[in-house]
Amino acid sequence: MNYDHQEIERRWQDRWEADGLYRSVVDWDRPKHYALTMLPYPSGDLHMGHWYAMTPSDARARFMRMKGFNVLFPMGFDAFGLPAENAAVQRNVHPANWTWDNIDRMRRQLRSMGAMYDWDREAVSCDPEYYTWTEWLFRRFFEGGIAYRGEAIVNWSPTLQTVLANEQVIDGKDERTGQPVIQRKMEQWFFAITNYADELLSFDGIDWPEPVKAMQTNWIGRSEGAEVVFAMETGDEIPVFTTRPDTLWGATFMVLAPEHPLVDALTTEEHRVAVDDYRVAAASRSELERMEADREKTGVFTGSYAINPVNGERIQVWIADYVLLSYGSGAIMAVPAHDQRDFEFARQFELPVVPVIRPTGADRFDGNTMAEAYIGPGTMVGSGPIDGVETTDAKGRANPSVAAAIDWISAQGSGEEAINYRMRDWLISRQRYWGAPIPMVFRADGTIEAAPELPVLLPDAPAFTGGPSPLTTDERFLLTTDSDGEPARRESDTMDTFMCSSWYHYRYLSPHFGTAPFDPEEAAYWLPVDTYTGGAEHATMHLLYTRFFTKAMRDLGVFDDTARLMRDHGRDPKSAFDEPMTQSRNQGQILGEERPGDRLVVAGEWIDGRFVAESVRVDDHAAADAAPVVGELIRRTERTLQVQTADAMVTVEVPENAEVEVPGIDGINDVTQLRHYLEVQRMSKSKGNTVNPDELVERYGADTVRLYLMFAFDWEKGGPWDSRGIAGARRFIEDVWKIGSTAYEPGRISDDASLALRRSAHQTIIKVDRDMEAFKWNTAIAALMTLRNDLLDARRTATVSLEAWNETVDLLLVLLAPIAPHVTEEIWSQSGNAESIHLQAWPESDPEIAADQTVTLVVQVNGKVRERIDVAPDIDEEAAIAAAMASERIQEWLAKGEVRKVIARPPNLVNLVIN
RNA sequence: GCCCGGGUGGCGGAAUCGGUAGACGCGGCGGUCUUAAACACCGCUGUCCUUCGGGGCGUGGGGGUUCAAGUCCCUCCCCGGGCACCA
DSSP states (O other): OOOOHHHHHHHHHHHHHHHTTTOOOOOTTSOEEEEEEOOOOOOSSOOHHHHHHHHHHHHHHHHHHHTTOEEEOOOEEOOOSHHHHHHHHHHOOOHHHHHHHHHHHHHHHHHTTTOOOOGGGOEETTSHHHHHHHHHHHHHHHHTTSEEEEEEEEEEETTTTEEEOGGGEETTEETTTOOBOEEEEEEEEEEOGGGGHHHHHOOTTOBOOHHHHHHHHHHHOEEEEEEEEEEETTSOEEEEEESOGGGGGGOOEEEEOTTOTTHHHHOOHHHHHHHHHHHHHHHHSOHHHHTOTTOOOOOEEEEEEEEOTTTOOEEEEEEOTTSOTTSTTSEEEEOTTTOHHHHHHHHHHTOOOOOOEEOTTSOOOOTTTOSSOOOSOEEEOSOGGGTTOEEOSOOGGGSHHHHHHHHHHHHHTSEEEEEEESOOOEEOEEOOSSSOBOOEEEETTSOEEEOSSSOOOOOOOSOOOSSSOGGGTOHHHHEEEOTTSOEEEEOOOEEOHHHHTTSHHHHTTOTTOSSSSSOHHHHHHHOSEEEEEEEGGGTTTHHHHHHHHHHHHHHTTTTHHHHHHHHHTTOOOTTTTSOSEEEEEEEOEEEEOOOSOOEEEEEEEEETTEEEEEEEEEOTTOOTTSSSEEEEEEEEOSSEEEEEOSSOEEEEEOOTTOEEEOTTSOSOBOHHHHHHHHHOEEOOGGGTOOOOHHHHHHHHOHHHHHHHHHHSSOTTTEEEOOTTTHHHHHHHHHHHHHHHHSOOOOOSOOHHHHHHHHHHHHHHHHHHHHHHHTTOHHHHHHHHHHHHHHHHHHHHHOOSOHHHHHHHHHHHHHHHTTTSHHHHHHHHHHTTOOSOGGGSOOOOOOHHHHSOSOEEEEEEETTEEEEEEEEOTTOOHHHHHHHHHHOHHHHHHHTTSOEEEEEEETTTEEEEEEO
C-alpha cells in the first residue's frame, strides 16, 4: 500500500478532533505540565517561522504527555495592533473584520500541523471576552498604584500618530515602519515597572536561556554609586547620580540635559539667547543625530555656578546634549580627568582638568597635557579625606575608593549611596483605535477615576483615514458619566498590545470565565507555565513585561483565591506566582535559501583553466566590461564560484587573500563574509526567497515537514533553508511506513541478531528520551534514523525473530509519535491497536537488554590511537593492559622505546607512554 | 566601546566527565536496475602520502596545562545577536 500523506493526515486530524483527544481537564491525581508557545499575531498567513517555532514545541508537549503528565497546550492570537488599522486605511475594511478573517485562515493552517492544541482554550486578545479582563487588570493596577498618569518626554511617531515605548524605538526610528520618531512632552499612562527592577534582576528558581537573562540584566541596567547634591548659587539644589563618587574632588564643572527643568532658572540674562538657541536646536535634532558616534561635543554655559560639596569649589554649570534627561537626574558632575566624554567636553570648551587618580607606579598626570581621560586603577590624590586610598577596576562598594567616598559624603551629609537603573517605567498609552481601551474617565473637576463600569467596549468606527484615532472624535464613546453620575469624558487612548500578551497564559486557563481574568480552580492546578518557547527577539520586551505583570498581579492579590485553592488541594503556593514561566527556551530563525542571481565582478588571472580571483565584488549593476569576469552567480562551494558570464560558465577560485567587497559591510571583506552574504538572507517576500509551508505540506506531508524542521537545524540556532534536505526527511518517513506496514518474514533466526536489534532499540530509547527532554530534536531523530537503518538491515538478512522485530518496530513508532504524529498513528492503528498511539506510555529502556556485550578498547601510544580491541564491558585494569600489550601492532610500537607510564581507563582506553 | 552566543568535512550538524573527531542527514563520486532519465537499491566519500600493512596532518590563528585538548587556561582574529554619549 502506498503512503498517501494527504489522505492519512486529513483523516487523523478529523478523528482526533472528533474524539477530543487533546482536550485537557484538571486532574489532581496526575502531575500537570503547562506547555506554552508564544502566540502568533494574526498577520494572515502562517510562514515557515511559525512551523519552526510551533511543531517542535508540539513534539515536546506530546513527549511530556506520553511521559505521564497531564498536559495543557493551548493556542490563541495576539490580535490587537497597528497592522489591522493599516489594512483598514489601505483596503477600507474594518480592523475587526480583517483580524477575524486572518484568524480563521491561520486556525485552518495551524490545524494542518497536526498539533495537539486544545482549541477549547483558545483566547483572542481583541475579543471583548478577553479585553474586558485586560481592562480589569489595568483598573486593578491603577487602584494598586502601579498604573499612574505622568508627564514625560515621549517618543512620538508623526507617521503613526502615536507614542511608542523606548523598546519600540531603534536608532531614533520606529522599529516597525522605520520612520523617524520625535521627542514630545505629553501626559501618558505608565506602569511602575521600575519598582520591580531588583526583583526582575533575579532569575532564581527559573530555568531561562542565559542570553535572555543577560539581555534583561543589561536592559534594566543597574548601576551602583551615589547621589550627590550640588547647591546652586541661585539657591536651587541639583542631585546628580555618579558611579564614581571617589572622583568628586576632580569634578570641575557640571552639565545638565538641555531639557532639564531648572535650566531656565539657572540661565543668566547674558547667556539666555545662546541657551535658548541651543535648546531649540537640541529639540529639533533627531535622536539619530544625537547619538551619532564620534560626534563633536556641543554645549553652552548657563552663566550659573554650583558649589562642589566636597571641596567648596565654584564650578560652571553647562548644558549639553550628551547628558540625557532620561537617565539619572538628567544632570552630571563632570570629571574630565577620569571620564572620556567629560574630557572631550572640557578640551572643546577649555574647562579645567584636575586629575585625582595617580596610576600605580607612575607620575601624577598633568591636567593640561594629558591626551585622554585615565580610567584605570591607582591611588587617590588631591582628594582630601580619601587621599591615598587605593582605587581598582571594581564597581560600586567593591572599589575601596568608592566605598571610602560614599562613607565620607554620607557622614558629611552631602550625598548618599544610591542605585540607578537604565530602565524607565513602561509607557503603555497608544493613540490608536485597535487596542484595549484604557478604562479611565476624566471628571468635570479635573480628577481622574477608573471607569465605573467594565467593559469599555470599542465603538464601531465608520472610516479609517490614517489620521488621529477615531476614538478621539467619537462622542458616543467619549461622553460618559463618572461614579457620581456626573458628565465625564473617557480616555481615548488604548493600551500597548504588549499588555494583552503579558497575561494571555492566564486567560487560556478559562477563556470564557465571566467573573475574573481566570478561573482560580484551573489556575490552582495548572500554574505556573512549565515550559515556554518562542523567539529570542522578545527577550527584553514581552519576556520582561510578562515577568513584571505576574509579580504585580501577585502583589495586588489577583492570585489570592488561586493560592487558597492550591492549599486546599495540598499544594504549597509559596513562590508559585513569582514568575510566570519556570522554564523557557528560544528557537532560532529560519533564513532564506542561498540564492543564485547575485552579479559578481571578478578580477584576477587564468591559471590551469580556472580563474583565480584577486578581487571579487558583489555589484548588481556592473557593466559587462567592468572586469575580466562579470556575471551571475549560479553555484558556490567553499572557495569556488560558478559564474555565468555573457558567453561562458566560469569557475572562479577565491583564495584566502583575495579582496572581497560586499554591499553593506564596510572596508575590505574576506571570503567568509562573501559566503555569509550569499547565504544568510532573511526570508522575506521582497527577496523572493520565502518557502510556503502550505505547499510543502501538500507535497510532502506535515509529518515530513515537522521532521525536517526538527532534524536539519540546531533548534536554538536556526539557519538557512535547504530545499534539497527535505527529501531525506521524506525518505525516512517512507522507510518507517514500509517497515511498519509490510509484514516481516524471518528466515534463519539468530539469537545474537535478535538481541542486537533489541539492544539497538533499547539504546535508542535512552538517547531519544534524553534529547527530547533537552530540546535536541536533531540528535533524537538521528538516533531514530539509526534504528531505522538497523531495521532495514534486519529485514534484509531476515535473521531476527518475529518477536524482536515487532518489539523494535513498536518502539520506533512510539518514539517517533511526538515528532510525526500522523504516520505513526496510522501504522499503529493498521497493526490492530485500538487505542491511539498518542495515549501510549513512553517506553522505558531495559538496562539488561541495552547493555553492550562488547566495547571497543582504544589503545594509544603516546596519546595516539594505534589499536582498537573488542573487550568485555567489565574488563579490569590488569586485563585491559594485558590485552593492549598482547596486540601485535602495539608490540611493534613498544619495540621503539621503553614503557615509562601506563594509563588505563577500562574498558575504554589504555594509553602507553614510551620514550 | 560594553555584554552575550558562536567558529568542527563540499553543506546542515554530532561528539554527557578532558579519553576512538566527523554520528545522522544532504550533496558528490562509482556501481546495479532502465532503451534512456528520474526513482529505488549497493558501495565509497576530512585531507595528503602509501609498498594497501599503514603513516603524516586535521576542530578559526598563536601559545600553554596534561599521559591525553574540539572540550581547560592565556592571547589574537572572524561571524551572529543585544546594548550604547547610561554619568
